[in-house]
Amino acid sequence: MARLEVNRSGEMEVFVSVVQLGGFSPAARAFRMTPSAVSKLIARLEERLGTRLLNRSTRQLQLTPEGSAFYERARDILADLEDAERAAGMGEQPVGRVRINTSASYANHVLAPILPEFMQRFPGITLDIVQTDLVVDLLAERTDVAVRAGPLKSSSLVARKLGETTPTIVASPAYLERCGEPQTIAELERHNRLGFGYARTVDGWPLREDGRTIVVPPAGRVQTNDGEGMRHLALAGVGLARLSMFTVRDDIAAGRLKPVLAHLETGEMEAFHAVYVGQGGPLSSRIRALLDFLAEHGRIN
Incomplete structure (x- = not known):
């Protein structure tokens, strides 16, 4: 019975916010809590899970490998919960924000021309497009999908190939x-x-x-x-x-x-991929919608 009394989704929300906002204080402001209360909640979560999720220092928080894995799954679970709640009242249309990180070349020559069709097809999705040629840490930059050229290094990223160019x-x-x-x-x-x-x-x-x-x-x-x-x-x-x-x-x-x-x-030939964090776990419908659309319309040659 004690297990049922734990608000696991609430803990996940706070933990995900700590990671995405970069600290206890901004997460505390988002949930109208004190930083001390957020810190204690994370400590209780770590104790219940039996592992450290965050390495704390005076200046920053850093995810442990276990914390990174838990963050990815928690983020996906919360996204699915949000999708389920919205679907109950709005049908199965994907809703929410998707943050894309890509080069200016891909954004200008491939992404921009197909955006009108995407926006018409998925009116509930809001896009946040960040343009840079530099390889970024998807977790640190709070990126949902990145489009990158060249060979992929083995990591926790999952990729969908978008074609090749010379x-x-x-x-x-x-x-x-x-x-x-x-x-x-x-x-x-x-x-x-x-x-x-x-x-x-x-x-x-x-x-x-x-x-x-x-x-x-x-x-x-x-x-x-x-x-x-x-x-x-x-x-x-x-x-x-x-x-x-x-x-x-x-x-x-x-x-x-x-x-x-x-x-x-x-x-x-130089390959292009759409990459995202995960190991085949559940994807929110808004991210899946973008990936499927890019695989269909955002290919290069």
Whole structure:
């Protein structure tokens, strides 16, 4: 009987808020409790579960591995409860907020054109779109779905593949007229090769010449941390850029950019995935709706 007296959903709500809001004090304000009461509630929860969920310090709280796993499941359970309550009065239409983290390139060239249809199909869902090329911690950034390029590292993330694209070196006609068009890897040495200002899986441009694959490092006077920003630099004639084909296809067709050294490309493909936290556990209907929609309409090639 004692087990039935425990308000487990209430404990989960407070714990999830502590994690998402970043501390006992903001969670206390959200629930009109004192920070001490929130701290004691979390301590009771940890005692009941028989494990530490949070490592506490004077400045911050950090999830333990057990706390991270409990947070993921608790968040999903609360989302399902919310969906069930809303479904009772509103039917099965998904309702709620979904936070997406993606690159500006994907947001501009793929996501934005399909958003009107998504919003019409799911009027109860609110989207919060964060644009960055940097890989983020989904838990720390309170992100529901992230769209990322490149190979996936083994982690607690689950992925749905959204297709593949070919990276290609491009430049504006004005730049090529001013600096000449390179025909060999050696000729790249005298060109401004735009690079990214953060670590990448392959930090360079793989090209194949004389039967060998050579990775040419970007070496220019300008760096950026944003693929869409690099596209605009290329359009402005600042230098050569290596970008995903789906972001420059229209520019090439319109003559604003021109492929360079296409005969030396290796033909490698770069995969895109929609990733989310979990290990096959229950997903809220709002997140599932977005993932299914991206798998249908948000694919790239």
